[in-house]
Amino acid sequence: MKRHDGKPIIGTSDDIITMVRWLLIVAGLILAIVVVGGITRLTESGVSIVEWKPVTGALPPLTQGQWQAEFAAYQQTPQYTQINGPAGMTLATYKFIYFWEWVHRLIARVIGLAFAVPLAWFWLRGTIPGGYKPRLLALLALGGLQGAVGWWMVSSGIVNDVKVSHFRLAAHLLVALTTLAGLVWTALDLLALKRGEPRARVPGLGIAALAIVAIQLFYGALLAGLRAGVVAGAGWGSWDAWPLMQGHFFPEGVEAALVPFSDPYFVHWFHRWWAWAAVVVLIMLARRIKAKHRPVSVAIHAAFGTQILLGIFTVWSGVTLWIAVAHQFVGALVLCATVCGVHALGRRPATGRI
Numbered sequence: 001m002k003r004h005d006g007k008p009i010i011g012t013s014d015d016i017i018t019m020v021r022w023l024l025i026v027a028g029l030i031l032a033i034v035v036v037g038g039i040t041r042l043t044e045s046g047v048s049i050v051e052w053k054p055v056t057g058a059l060p061p062l063t064q065g066q067w068q069a070e071f072a073a074y075q076q077t078p079q080y081t082q083i084n085g086p087a088g089m090t091l092a093t094y095k096f097i098y099f100w101e102w103v104h105r106l107i108a109r110v111i112g113l114a115f116a117v118p119l120a121w122f123w124l125r126g127t128i129p130g131g132y133k134p135r136l137l138a139l140l141a142l143g144g145l146q147g148a149v150g151w152w153m154v155s156s157g158i159v160n161d162v163k164v165s166h167f168r169l170a171a172h173l174l175v176a177l178t179t180l181a182g183l184v185w186t187a188l189d190l191l192a193l194k195r196g197e198p199r200a201r202v203p204g205l206g207i208a209a210l211a212i213v214a215i216q217l218f219y220g221a222l223l224a225g226l227r228a229g230v231v232a233g234a235g236w237g238s239w240d241a242w243p244l245m246q247g248h249f250f251p252e253g254v255e256a257a258l259v260p261f262s263d264p265y266f267v268h269w270f271h272r273w274w275a276w277a278a279v280v281v282l283i284m285l286a287r288r289i290k291a292k293h294r295p296v297s298v299a300i301h302a303a304f305g306t307q308i309l310l311g312i313f314t315v316w317s318g319v320t321l322w323i324a325v326a327h328q329f330v331g332a333l334v335l336c337a338t339v340c341g342v343h344a345l346g347r348r349p350a351t352g353r354i
Helices: 013-042 064-074 078-084 091-125 133-155 166-195 204-225 264-289 294-316 321-345
Strands: none
Touching: 013 091, 013 166, 013 204, 013 321, 064 091, 091 133, 133 166, 166 204, 166 321, 204 264, 204 321, 264 294, 264 321, 294 321
């Protein structure tokens, strides 16, 4: 099997399968950090660790003195002085929120090692197929950027505000999801390489699907950062909370000057109704690939159907933690299913030369 320029492909079929498994394991770790990130946000744990220590921070406090020092640093933040301090936060309560932020950062470290170390190994062995080194380096850079954006986000809630910037939170989540999409797409391209197929293209419908889903994910991140999940009301089966908001189709109290990215009511309203644009384009995508790629078509329908139900249940429950976290997790799965669908749509037949 040769490339389009007649040169042999570097690496055996087994090497390619090993790389695919590696990329999918890293993708799974990103799904895990998306879940823990959701818990961190909902438990207000994000600013519990006020310093970024890439190496020494891998270990949590081990002595009472270390815990007291960490707690004293947290007590200087607006979140403590304005909210948790007056509410009577104890060291035991602080340890709970510290735990979730520490786990979040620990998984981030694991992701970095799980990607960088095997990448160096494949590189040194010379088994990375031609044309894939720049893409893998770009994914590595995205991982580094994710760490930097994460600290940039946390720093916004340490000095001047009781919460992190919702724009920075959105950037943090979207960099992670972009990395996730890149990992899945690259794994699928490598599988196509093993079959002797050219790399998949991104047709017009695929561009539309990815763009619409990206906008939906962006607004979901803004909604989370603004704590806007509760602004519609709550109550199981309450139509005043869903599909209406506080009993209205378009919510009252929208502040025009803050539209469209910073008003909690508008962001919530837009997120819930833009979801139907995503549904339409995903149905179109699934129908286009159904004949040749039925499992992917089913996965797309299952992902967005589950996501819609979880979104409704999140509102009706008053943003119950496990439902809201499941909603964020399945949102990442919707992205994965969309990437698989777009890749399937853009696949080209094997020619024996790549």
